[in-house]
Amino acid sequence: MVHENFEHCKEGKSVNLRIMLPNMSFNMMMHLVFNKKYFNTKQSSIKKCEVFNDFLIEELHLQGLFNISDNVSFLKPFDLRCFLPRGKNILMKMDQFFDKILHDHQIDQKENVESKDFVDMLLSSSQVNNYNYTLDDNRIKGIINDMLTRGTNTLSTTIEWAIAKLVRNPKIMKRIQDELDHVMGHDCIVDEDDIPQLKYLQAVVKKTFRLHVTIPLITHECMTNCKVGGYDILARTPIIVNLWTIH
Ligand code: HEM
Numbered sequence: 001m002v003h004e005n006f007e008h009c010k011e012g013k014s015v016n017l018r019i020m021l022p023n024m025s026f027n028m029m030m031h032l033v034f035n036k037k038y039f040n041t042k043q044s045s046i047k048k049c050e051v052f053n054d055f056l057i058e059e060l061h062l063q064g065l066f067n068i069s070d071n072v073s074f075l076k077p078f079d080l081r082c083f084l085p086r087g088k089n090i091l092m093k094m095d096q097f098f099d100k101i102l103h104d105h106q107i108d109q110k111e112n113v114e115s116k117d118f119v120d121m122l123l124s125s126s127q128v129n130n131y132n133y134t135l136d137d138n139r140i141k142g143i144i145n146d147m148l149t150r151g152t153n154t155l156s157t158t159i160e161w162a163i164a165k166l167v168r169n170p171k172i173m174k175r176i177q178d179e180l181d182h183v184m185g186h187d188c189i190v191d192e193d194d195i196p197q198l199k200y201l202q203a204v205v206k207k208t209f210r211l212h213v214t215i216p217l218i219t220h221e222c223m224t225n226c227k228v229g230g231y232d233i234l235a236r237t238p239i240i241v242n243l244w245t246i247h
Helices: 002-010 017-034 043-064 083-110 118-127 137-150 153-168 170-184 192-197 199-211
Strands: 217-221 226-228 231-233 238-242
Touching: 017 118, 017 137, 017 153, 043 083, 043 137, 083 118, 083 137, 118 137, 153 170, 153 199, 170 192, 170 199, 192 199
Parallel strands: none
Antiparallel strands: 217 238, 226 231
């Protein structure tokens, strides 16, 4: 996908980043977690990914909505905004998708298929585990879900902000281009190994993280009574941390 867009730009054609970036980060995460097994050029596979991407978008949308029942303790038993059936429905669909993935991987493992991906690693650590808990199928599905939901929109939104800033600051854009040309030569695609040498690019990425926090508010819940900054926090109190003000 990166190569395709690179060629597009070389021909002077425009690229719609708002569409391209989420697709790119979703493909990267699918590649990372499923080792391309669920993303290749086969039409059926692309369709499957598109359907799953729709589930992810719905899940992220639901997570981002404000739910008064989560924050006002006496409203907890009431699902005032009817989120519960929507949440259950989407989780059930994702669960079926993950079941199929685990099932396919378990079959591959039995047949000793060579290629190993993140799911294979999780499945093998569920068998050999030095820790005091079992990495059962439900936990594995939770980890996969975390990777896919956390690693897609965060990436694409940050890249979109960085590029928007650079378009509005041509001098900085030019400095990055000069650094890229100097370090890697002209017409090359950046590889992971090149990153340590690209100091200015790294600084721009860090500045983008600071200026445009993609998840400005995060909610945590303490498991036991504790003290934070001199305040007593009771167990199970939801704490909303404002990352945007910390930067
Ligand atoms: C620009 C990119 C990213 C940003 C800005 C970002 C930001 C964040 C933030 C703010 C949190 C919440 C931390 C907390 O609750 O204390 C988080 C959690 C997490 N992120 Fe990222 N992230 C990014 C990319 C990724 C990627 C690529 C992955 C996967 C490979 C990932 C996986 C996770 C996971 C698994 C969690 C924990 C989720 C949970 O506890 O429910 N993130 N990320």
